[in-house]
Amino acid sequence: MSFEGKKIIVVGGAGFVGGNLVRHLDQAGARQIIAIDNLLSAEKENVITSNRVELRIGSIADDSILNMIEDDVDYIFHLSTFHGNQSSIANPLVDHENNTLTTLKLLEHVKDFKNLKKLVYSSAGCSVAQKTFDTATATAEVEMTNIKHDSPYSISKIVGEFYCVYYYHQHQVPTVRARFQNVYGPGEVLGAGRWRGTPATVWRNVTPTFIFKAIKGIPISLENGGIASRDFIYVDDICRGLMACALKGTAGDTYNLASGVETTIKELADKILQLTNSNSEIDQLPKRPWDNSGKRFGSTEKSAHQLDFKCQINLEEGLSRTIEWTKNNMPFIEQNMQKHAPKLGGKIY
Numbered sequence: 143m144s145f146e147g148k149k150i151i152v153v154g155g156a157g158f159v160g161g162n163l164v165r166h167l168d169q170a171g172a173r174q175i176i177a178i179d180n181l182l183s184a185e186k187e188n189v190i191t192s193n194r195v196e197l198r199i200g201s202i203a204d205d206s207i208l209n210m211i212e213d214d215v216d217y218i219f220h221l222s223t224f225h226g227n228q229s230s231i232a233n234p235l236v237d238h239e240n241n242t243l244t245t246l247k248l249l250e251h252v253k254d255f256k257n258l259k260k261l262v263y264s265s266a267g268c269s270v271a272q273k274t275f276d277t278a279t280a281t282a283e284v285e286m287t288n289i290k291h292d293s294p295y296s297i298s299k300i301v302g303e304f305y306c307v308y309y310y311h312q313h314q315v316p317t318v319r320a321r322f323q324n325v326y327g328p329g330e331v332l333g334a335g336r337w338r339g340t341p342a343t344v345w346r347n348v349t350p351t352f353i354f355k356a357i358k359g360i361p362i363s364l365e366n367g368g369i370a371s372r373d374f375i376y377v378d379d380i381c382r383g384l385m386a387c388a389l390k391g392t393a394g395d396t397y398n399l400a401s402g403v404e405t406t407i408k409e410l411a412d413k414i415l416q417l418t419n420s421n422s423e424i425d426q427l428p429k430r431p432w433d434n435s436g437k438r439f440g441s442t443e444k445s446a447h448q449l450d451f452k453c454q455i456n457l458e459e460g461l462s463r464t465i466e467w468t469k470n471n472m473p474f475i476e477q478n479m480q481k482h483a484p485k486l487g488g489k490i491y
Contacts, residue, residue, distance in 0.1 A: 143385045146171035151214050151250065153178050153202045154222030158330040158482040159264070159322075159380060161188030163219060178202055182240060183225040183335035185478065203244045203373055217388045220248060221264045223295075225338070225346065230295035232339035232433060241298035253313040260316050261337070263304075267321045267398065268292070268371070269300035271438040276405060278371060278437035283396045283444050289362045292434055305392065308319040316393035320384055323400045323440050326350070327377030327460060328467035333478035337485050344479050344490060349374065352411055353461070353468050356473065357419035360491050368408030373439035375401045376460035379453040386449040389401050391431035400440025401453045410457075417461055 150167055155177025161184070164177050164279050168190060177189050180201040189197045200207040202222060206214040211218075222244050224230055245263065252258055271281045273288060291297045306317035326349035333344045345351045375383075383399035391397060391455035415422060445451040455463075468475065479490050 143382070144171055145385070146183070147173045147219070147261065148217060149174045151176045151178065151211060151215055151218045153218065153220045153244070154184070155179050156184040156186055156188045156197060157221060158184070158334075159325055159377060160219075160221045160375045161190070163221070163381045163485070164195055165190050165235075166385065168194055170385065174486060178207060179222070181335055183338065185331060185334045185473070188329055188331070192268070201240070201244065203247050205283055209252050211251060212240070216257065216259050217265075218248070218258065218261045219384060219388070220245065223264070224298075225372050226342065227295045227433075228340045228342035229338040230293050230298070233235065234294035236338075237294045237298055241295065242301050245302040249305055249309040249315060249317075253309055253315055257338060259315060260318055260391065261273065262320055262384055262387045262391070262392065263302055265319050265321045266296060266299040267323050267400065267438065267440050268435055269296050269303070270321070270430035271435065273434045273436060278439060280402065280434050280439055280441035281398070282406070282441040283398055285347050285396075290366040292432055303396070303457065310394040318387045318391035318393060319396035320387045320395055321378060321398050321440070323373035323375050323379065323398070325347070325375055325377055325380045326464075328466050329377065330476050332475050333480075333482055335396050337482055341486060344482050344486070347463060348407060349464065350468070353413045353418070353465055356372050356418040356422050356463070357468060358412050358491070359422050361423045361425040362405070362411050362415070362428050363410060363425045364408060365427045367426065368370035368406055368411060370407045370433075370435065371404045371437040371439065373400045373403065374405055374410070374457055374460070375399060375453060379455055383445065383449070383451050385457070386445075386451045390449045391449070397445045397449060398440040398442065399451070400442050402440060402442035402456065404437065404439040405457060413458065414461060414465070417458070417465055465472060
């Protein structure tokens with residue numbers, strides 16, 4: 143995929159996915175890439191050094207940052223978020239500021255742009271997936287959602303989709319909605335950014351948490367026996383999917399970026415323990431009271447047919463790469479984790 147000669151903005155460009163996307167866009171020949179990030183859950187080290195890449199530190203909701211975006215940009219990738227479910231439960235107002243408000247202000251700012259080819263919005267598959275612990279079926283790109291959501295994060299993500307659809311039909315903003323599944327891979331730094339109110343600030347997503355604990359020999363916690371299932375997609379695949387949304391996606395439409403493979407959390411833990419040759423024990427915990435997502439995975443049919451997108455990295459290969467990256471970057475990861483120690487009674491693990 144070529145972005146030769148294009149000017150691109152990546153909102154949330156220093157984050158886990160954003161930093162990897164900036165790298166992919168640079169390799170794809172983009173003329174100029176502006177990464178915008180307030181470093182709430184990211185580190186500036188995630189942004190590659192390139193004469194075509196510029197990092198602007200600040201929130202897209204700040205007018206001083208927003209007004210720097212002029213009608214000469216070809217593509218905008220809107221990836222910024224308040225990471226994630228548990229932090230949003232702890233502080234729904236900050237979730238609103240960094241999820242809902244950022245999306246609305248960005249769309250309002252660009253509504254009269256004439257040169258913008260696509261604005262790709264990162265949504266979440268959990269916002270539309272069936273709430274079940276029974277047998278899961280692949281979640282397609284449905285345009286409906288249950289009124290009962292598990293977290294403000296899930297709510298704000300689907301509200302962002304509502305705004306994308308509204309601005310497409312009312313103002314012809316060429317929005318494309320990309321529904322993420324569980325992204326994992328190199329560049330996801332435990333403890334990245336500032337304190338966000340809960341231990342989930344440090345112990346972010348399940349994959350980097352399990353990998354870190356397995357390497358260190360720390361017990362791995364399994365809620366509800368690890369029966370919940372997710373669709374795990376490697377970060378390089380998600381970046382290719384986002385780029386396909388920009389180049390091939392139909393304005394006003396939505397696409398799953400998924401592997402289509404259902405993996406239980408217990409299976410994920412077992413695979414990581416095997417690949418790391420770890421002696422970490424399994425700590426059985428009860429079900430999280432707020433989490434009713436249960437079992438889910440995404441349908442890949444529409445993205446394969448309309449975007450020619452299919453994941454290339456299977457789970458075992460992706461985990462192996464992520465484990466190697468984690469080992470090579472352990473000092474940087476622990477440095478970011480330790481800065482939150484005072485908020486956790488002085489001890490991270």
